[in-house]
Amino acid sequence: MSHIDPKRHWEAVYGSKAENEVSWFQEEPATSIEFIRHCGGGRDVPVIDIGGGESRLVDRLLDAGYGDVTVLDLSEHALEHTKARLGTRAQSVSWIAADITAWTPSRQYRLWHDRAVLHFLNGAEERSAYRRALLDAVAPGGCVVISTFALDGPEKCSGLPVARYSPESLADRLGAGFTLVESRRHVHHTPWRTTQAFQYSRFTRLH
Numbered sequence: 582m583s584h585i586d587p588k589r590h591w592e593a594v595y596g597s598k599a600e601n602e603v604s605w606f607q608e609e610p611a612t613s614i615e616f617i618r619h620c621g622g623g624r625d626v627p628v629i630d631i632g633g634g635e636s637r638l639v640d641r642l643l644d645a646g647y648g649d650v651t652v653l654d655l656s657e658h659a660l661e662h663t664k665a666r667l668g669t670r671a672q673s674v675s676w677i678a679a680d681i682t683a684w685t686p687s688r689q690y691r692l693w694h695d696r697a698v699l700h701f702l703n704g705a706e707e708r709s710a711y712r713r714a715l716l717d718a719v720a721p722g723g724c725v726v727i728s729t730f731a732l733d734g735p736e737k738c739s740g741l742p743v744a745r746y747s748p749e750s751l752a753d754r755l756g757a758g759f760t761l762v763e764s765r766r767h768v769h770h771t772p773w774r775t776t777q778a779f780q781y782s783r784f785t786r787l788h
């Protein structure tokens with residue numbers, strides 16, 4: 582199989598499709614917001630959305646009063662579209678165009694959110710790079726919310742092969758240092774009315 586360059590892939594997706602023309606589009610990222618609320622810690626905690634793309638999570642976090650929000654994504658197109666949607670509110674957000682597997686955080690966050698990003702990492706090296714970034718970015722006691730396709734979810738997302746997880750296999754993937762606190766199955770309805778099974782899990786980074 583020929584190698585697909587992830588940045589080229591995602592720039593092509595966001596350069597050619599409208600917000601609601603991708604399978605993962607959500608008008609309301611309700612389960613993410615609920616799990617983030619369960620993290621506690623108030624509205625001044627630093628939050629990072631990994632692979633936020635064009636998700637409206639950042640809008641909802643700002644609506645809810647979170648004052649220290651960062652969005653990271655491989656795709657500059659996606660970040661530019663999200664900034665345009667937010668208008669002047671974009672100025673209060675930190676934007677990072679980077680590949681999570683090659684990113685070195687320059688500060689720490691209390692809350693890490695990832696919906697449908699880790700599940701694209703299929704190689705041992707990139708998974709371990711993701712875990713390294715997570716350990717560097719999230720302070721002990723911090724909260725980690727990760728959503729992936731569930732075990733009975735699709736085998737591909739955006740045409741790319743994905744790894745599917747249960748909360749337990751995801752906990753195994755994160756390994757020592759993270760405790761699984763809460764998980765939920767969520768059936769996502771795509772814009773073309775098909776369904777996709779996701780799992781959402783919330784972890785605490787141990788001291």
Ligand SMILES: C[S@@+](CC[C@H](N)C(=O)[O-])C[C@H]1O[C@@H](n2cnc3c(N)ncnc32)[C@H](O)[C@@H]1O
Nearest residue numbers: 591605632633634636654655656680681696697
């Ligand atoms: C399926 S989309 C999900 C987007 C968003 N989290 C949401 O829920 O709408 C996957 C996102 O991950 C980003 N992405 C994929 N691989 C990445 C990587 N290695 N580093 C950073 N972002 C990545 C893509 O650009 C895309 O925005």
